[in-house]
Amino acid sequence: MKSHYSSSTHHQVRTVGVEEELLLVDAETGAPRSVASEVLRVARRHGDTEVAAGEAGGSVGPELQEQQVETDTPAEEYLGILEQDLRRWRDKARAAASEAGALILASGTTPLPVWPQTFDDERYAAMAERFGLTASEQLTCGCHVHVSVESDDEAVGALDRIRAWLPVLLAVSANSPFWQGGDSGYASYRSQVMTRWPTNGPTEIFGSGQAYVDHLRLLVDTGVPLDEGMAYFDARPSRNYPTLEIRVADVCLDPRDAVLVAALARALVETGAREWAEG
Template sequence: MSGDATVGTPTPIRTVGVEEELLLVDATTGAPRSVASQVLRVAKRRGETGEANDDVGGSLGPELQEQQVETDTPPVQDLGLLEIELGRWREKARAAAAEAGALVLASGTTPLPVRPQPVDDERYAEIRERFGLTASEQLSCGCHVHVSVDSDDEAIGALDRIRPWLPVLLAVSANSPFWQGGDSGYESYRSQVMTRWPTNGPTEVFGSGAAYLDHLRLLTETGVPLDEGMAYFDARPSRSYPTLEVRVADVCLDPRDAVLVAALSRALVETGARAWAAGEDADPVSVAVLRLSMWQAGRRGLGGELLDPLSHRPRPAEDVVESLVAHVTPALEATGDAERVHEGLERVFTKGTGSVRQRAILAEEGRLDRAVVRLAELT
């Protein structure tokens, strides 16, 4: 990231791009399939792995395990175009997986039992060596939203101010109720799986880009994380792009929900950046309280109470979501996204989050394997 923030200068509409991690499952049984290498060979033959693409974004790539792949979209300003790109790359993943006899499934965790099979990658092999069972059992899928920023300091200024609101994004996106063949009792069990990594979770208030880099340097010098890429924070400045990467969401069953998360993420970053530029202080709420807020969001989703990002006390989820919308309304109106967000939230509260729909489909099908195949078809 580079550049300096200029107070008072009109901010152009920030670009947004989305990375989606997708599971690979058997087309008949719904069981996870270790076919990522085959799928990516197909994608490479079609020029869809990004290696021959000079543009930023728009590719199909590997993840930690052979039972998953990752897509990413090019950065765009218009959310209608983002929805098209999300659908386009899901279709490319589906078509490549079909050649390997598999389906793609947008679920934060695999509903059926699995023994993850690692990809053949030197860095991932070192992660498995260092972190043991945490790495070898890791099979979860998130939705990561990249929002453009103008400088290191603006990125951290926004990050410091969006921290209390990120659990609400997890609740909206919750899509991982099952784990190893059973109901976890959580709306987002993926959020629990991720806490096993020592560098996962909320961040403290940094105050500047330099302070953040000092923090990263200290973490890596402890020798615990392999490198700075293992800073699995709820949100972080990207190492590769001039963006702030919001990482809390589950991958969404419905791509429209991913667009909703992207819209709210961009609005939060814009609102946080404006507050930083205006010299408004960040909420000094502790990391410990933010961890509780994230746990509550993963446990209850939108079906109970969340911790209010302003008071840090329990409130009905719908009221907390309304507070989020009120907080970011000026940013939503500036980008023309207000109506889309209102419609998206109405849909989620009416039809349910991904977790609600997963459980409903299991109730209809009566068997988890049949439910997984149907969920993959919906993906």
């Protein structure tokens, strides 16, 4: 996530930003295409891969597989502007993909069979080596919502209180019924594929920001995840921004649904943070 998030105060509306993982598919057949490197070269030429210093943010970037890219939006207070951001960055990704003969598809999994190809990156290669089929078959696309918080303790206080509601956000966003060309029988098969990671799923109650940090350190020290970035929890305090990152949702076909997920995520964080502040 490359956007710059500003922390909120009790008298301000919390800012919210969204990351969307998007499939790259053939413009004629709809089959996934391994063209992310080419798409990102085009996006870089257009100035869409890095956030300029002092600007509000937004970018197109890589993901685990060559058949997908990720976009992120600036942090916004107003949901109407957030929707404009989501549409603008999908358009930028679409424009770059078109030069590679591909389209973008906002679907949690591909409807057609796929043989994923890991993006050329040292960390992703290490993940593929350590986790085998779990990593090499992992072509899924989520919608990650960043909601501003004032401190690590507030982030964890809210996280502890919204855990039980996160499956509702998954249900609202469910957009991945297919797996390898067949109907999985699930509205969100992405959620099932994600459980193959040993660090995925709901979290325990931590009680404080330090307790979360200690838990994360113990987890990495087991040698199972490569690093803290592999804490694929349903929600987590962001490593890079003063936000609580809610990661449970599928990417949504319609940007308006992504805005709904963001609005509900922000409402959950605000409610959880107030309950934490009130003890």
